[in-house]
Amino acid sequence: MKTIAIASQKGGTGKTTTAVHLATAATLAGYDAVVIDLDPQGSAATWGDDRGETAPEVISGQATRLNVLLESAAREGFDLVVIDTGPAADAAARRSAEIADLVLIPCRPSAFDLKAIRTTLDLVEATRTPAFVVLNAAPIRSRSVDEARDVVLGMGAKVSPVVIYQRAAYGHSVIAGRTAQEFEPDGKAAEEIAALWRWVKTEMKIPPKKQTRAA
Numbered sequence: 001m002k003t004i005a006i007a008s009q010k011g012g013t014g015k016t017t018t019a020v021h022l023a024t025a026a027t028l029a030g031y032d033a034v035v036i037d038l039d040p041q042g043s044a045a046t047w048g049d050d051r052g053e054t055a056p057e058v059i060s061g062q063a064t065r066l067n068v069l070l071e072s073a074a075r076e077g078f079d080l081v082v083i084d085t086g087p088a089a090d091a092a093a094r095r096s097a098e099i100a101d102l103v104l105i106p107c108r109p110s111a112f113d114l115k116a117i118r119t120t121l122d123l124v125e126a127t128r129t130p131a132f133v134v135l136n137a138a139p140i141r142s143r144s145v146d147e148a149r150d151v152v153l154g155m156g157a158k159v160s161p162v163v164i165y166q167r168a169a170y171g172h173s174v175i176a177g178r179t180a181q182e183f184e185p186d187g188k189a190a191e192e193i194a195a196l197w198r199w200v201k202t203e204m205k206i207p208p209k210k211q212t213r214a215a
């Protein structure tokens, strides 16, 4: 079982959007994935409630119980756990980053977000877990992505090769307890998430599933 922590001390960078989209992408590719929502705001859990019985399941929890939750997920045979955390450099973010195999840090390519990212990078770097910034909600046809990438690299952090752009499908789909891949399977957002999942799978050396429903 592999564990991904999604962390960013800044609010509204796309943590929950990334968490539910990645877990669903894994599910659509035939993996057994679960989301653990450690954010007291409970956005991922609400998405899970709206989703109903369709996988991936979302479990709400507290950082102090993360070990227990992960042990139980491992016993249940999950391939992948995606942990969503809240907008604070607190115990939940630290604990998740420590315990995870990979940390993804969503960041909007804006000056304010880039300035705020140092706190998260410090928190995550202290854990020594491999971490990547994922540029999210990037404006289409703008140089800001290249500039933001350079700023992050200049801070000594790594940047995911897959960029997630600002697209209505991300927001619309989530309101209905779905994701962009389900809402608009042939859309650009669906393509981006599939690419993010493929990259994550390679980065984490997640073996292929024997019977996949989608590549």
Ligand SMILES: Nc1ncnc2c1ncn2[C@@H]1O[C@H](COP(=O)(O)OP(=O)(O)OP(=O)(O)O)[C@@H](O)[C@H]1O
Residues within 6 Å of the ligand: 008, 010, 011, 012, 013, 014, 015, 016, 017, 018, 039, 041, 043, 085, 086, 087, 136, 137, 138, 164, 165, 166, 167, 168, 170, 171, 172, 174
């Ligand atoms: N790539 C994107 N394109 C369009 N809208 C996006 C994108 N990513 C996130 N959003 C929107 O931005 C808002 C914040 O996203 P989200 O809730 O995922 O952020 P968060 O980091 O989890 O926030 P919080 O810090 O409050 O937990 C939501 O309305 C979401 O729909």
Ligand SMILES: [Mg+2]
Residues within 6 Å of the ligand: 015, 016, 017, 039, 043, 044, 085, 086
């Ligand atoms: Mg959130």
